[in-house]
Structure formats: structure tokens, C-alpha cells
Amino acid sequence: MKIATFNINGIKARHQALVDWLKEAEPDVALLQEIKSVDEGFPRELFEELGYSVETHGQKSFNGVAILSKLPLEDVTRGLPGDESDEQARWIEATVVGDKGAVRLCGLYLPNGNPVELDDAGQPVEGGKYAYKLSWMERMKARAEELLALEEPFVMAGDYNIIPQDEDAAKPEAWRGDALALPQSREAFRRILNLGFTEAFRARVQGPGHYSFWDYQAGAWQKNNGIRIDHLLLSPQAADLLREVGIDKEIRGRDKPSDHVPVWITLDL
């Protein structure tokens, strides 16, 4: 089973690029972020023609996540539990049934968190974007703990907006005070990871120079000034099934690309 995560930066602007990539990469499941569309505006028929089931959790203008699957989807849920007042569409779950078994998938678009606002004590300012990021990660951790208790294969994949280590940025010094790389952000990521997850890419590939995002500005792609912020976290039972990992870097060099590229795994399912 091939599972990919891809922040497409707008389905309206990217549907043809997405179709092209799906035909080439042939993932069984694609977890999408930043569809930037309401559910009714998602061109689902384009993907149904390719054999995908389509489940969306969208909102107007910003955010929005979706799951495309060639395999049967069950028990789809939308929204990250833990705060009924949170109206941002950043989380979707579904169970995918493969030939050898099922896996629970969580597609996520973790808040960016910039600008970072800290008070004199170094604590995030309440109501600010950085506080939202950290509180969202606390809620994600709680959901992850619930799912881990089931002791079944599950995968949390998406745009984490976290640069886990300096080796995950071409210019780590440029990200020093950024919400994607601050020690508090990395600690929050590790608190989730250390519950017992395996970060799929790092389970297979070590060393610097592997990125999933290149800014549109300042020729970042041409200079390979990238960061690795799109991740797949595997439960212990999913990690046992991990075969391959990859980053479809070449996508970034095409016309009118997303600023992110697909990251994928294959599971023995």
C-alpha cells in the first residue's frame, strides 16, 4: 500500500498538476493539505475518474484537508478533537482497508505559528498564532495517545510545519527564531514522536539535504534552499509494516508547482 502526503497549496490552482502526479506516482492513498476550498468546490469527479474515493474537510479560502483513496475508506471523521471552538479545517481521519489488513490514517495540516509572540517570561501570548500552534499540538498528542492505546497500525501524515532538526534545513540559521524551528516547537513535536512513533523518512534515510518545501521567493528552489516539514509518523504496528519511503522532489521544478512536494511510504498491507 502506497500512502502519500502532499500540501497542494490550492486545489483550484493545482488540480491538473495533482492529476498528472497521481497518474505517475499511483499512490493508493493521497492525504492532501491546503485544499483552500469548501467541500462543494472540490473537483471530486476529476479524481473519481481515476478510481479514487474522495473525502474532504474544507473551508473557505484557507486550510482544508482531503483524502483520496483507491481502496475502500471506512469511518471517516473530520476535525481534531479537543476544542469545539476551533473552526480551522486541519484534520481528517479514515480507515483504509488493504489486501492484508487495515490502517487508520490521520491527515493533518499543523498550524504554521508565525508570527511568534512570546511574553516577558518566554511563554506564548494567549490568543496568538504561536499559542494556537502549541495548543493544537497538545490536542494532537492527546488524539495520538488514544489511537496508540488501540495497538493497531495507524499513520499520522501531513504538513507538520516543523523542521525537526537543523539537518532538515539548508540554512538552519535562517529559521532560528521561526515557529517552524523554535526549541518549543521541536520539543512539542518530540513529545508526540516519543510516545512511540517512527518518523518514516528518518527510519530509512539519514543525513542532510532532504527537503519537502522550497519557498516561492528568492529562488529558493534553484538554490536548493529547502526545508523538510512534511512527515509521516507511524504507530509501532505500522512501523513493522514499513517498506519504502520517498520524496517526489522533481515535482517542484514543474510549471506552477505547489511550494511543497509529495512525501510517500509503502506499507506491507
Place this chain on the structure above:
DNA sequence: ATGGCTACCTATGGTAGA
């Protein structure tokens, strides 16, 4: 270099992204 782009919106420039 707190942004050199890009996408969205009932817009014609502001907001958000990372």
C-alpha cells in the same frame, strides 16, 4: 532581506503562507 512569490477573495489591494 519581518521577504524577493503565490493563492485566495464577490477583491481591483489585503491577508496568509513558511
